[in-house]
Amino acid sequence: MQIAIDGPAGAGKSTIARMLARELGYVYIDTGAMYRALTWKAIKNNIELNNSQALYELARETKIQFTNPSGDQRVICDGEDVTEAIRSPLINASVSLVAAKAEVRKVMVAKQQQMAKFESVVMDGRDIGEQVLPDADYKFFITASLPERARRRIAELQSQGYEVKPAEVEKEIQARDQMDCERSVGALKTLPDSIVIDTSLLNTEQLLGKMLDIIGEKK
Numbered sequence: 074m075q076i077a078i079d080g081p082a083g084a085g086k087s088t089i090a091r092m093l094a095r096e097l098g099y100v101y102i103d104t105g106a107m108y109r110a111l112t113w114k115a116i117k118n119n120i121e122l123n124n125s126q127a128l129y130e131l132a133r134e135t136k137i138q139f140t141n142p143s144g145d146q147r148v149i150c151d152g153e154d155v156t157e158a159i160r161s162p163l164i165n166a167s168v169s170l171v172a173a174k175a176e177v178r179k180v181m182v183a184k185q186q187q188m189a190k191f192e193s194v195v196m197d198g199r200d201i202g203e204q205v206l207p208d209a210d211y212k213f214f215i216t217a218s219l220p221e222r223a224r225r226r227i228a229e230l231q232s233q234g235y236e237v238k239p240a241e242v243e244k245e246i247q248a249r250d251q252m253d254c255e256r257s258v259g260a261l262k263t264l265p266d267s268i269v270i271d272t273s274l275l276n277t278e279q280l281l282g283k284m285l286d287i288i289g290e291k292k
């Protein structure tokens with residue numbers, strides 16, 4: 074069983090994907106965390122973020138794993154726990170640059186497909202329904218208005234102890250969405266078989282109920 078969840082930044086994809094996976098007993102794969110971990114490593118290694126070849130080689134040699142899939146999931150990059158580090162404002166501002174590289178995406182998509190080969194998964198990202206799991210049983214497109222997505226991202230950053238300027242967060246989300254939608258490969262888009270849900274007026278419980286109804290697993 075494969076459930077794909079795509080959508081723009083701050084729409085609440087990872088929260089709902091995690092809850093859905095727990096409810097269904099599937100493995101949750103956060104593909105955004107994989108691009109974030111790669112960006113974190115590139116910055117740490119002083120790799121120029123426009124250097125496609127260097128990023129391609131880095132993507133190939135980097136091992137990204139998720140531990141504790143059913144609980145408080147951790148992101149491990151080459152043995153190092155980067156769960157918190159990959160959520161920083163610097164990574165937020167840089168990740169779309171790395172993710173726009175076709176060479177990088179080729180490597181990452183293959184890794185993601187491998188992860189979904191032998192298990193039932195809920196996978197969230199931008200190109201899951203189109204590129205990673207084109208035969209997914211369900212393809213959700215989760216979105217919300219820009220102010221609502223900015224509000225959620227501000228709350229998330231503040232809870233992590235970051236001082237944030239609300240207008241800048243909104244601008245950063247908008248810039249990331251634009252890059253993610255306009256790139257030539259793996260662009261974010263709705264598909265003919267997408268199930269589009271606007272979560273602006275829904276809380277996570279309501280959204281979970283709606284998705285479970287669609288999947289046919291009544292709570």
Ligand code: C5P
Binds near residue numbers: 108168172173201
């Ligand atoms: O989902 P999240 O906001 O953590 O993703 C971070 C970034 O990683 C996105 O803005 C996008 O540039 C990239 N990404 C991607 N393809 C995916 C998942 C994430 O390009 N499947």
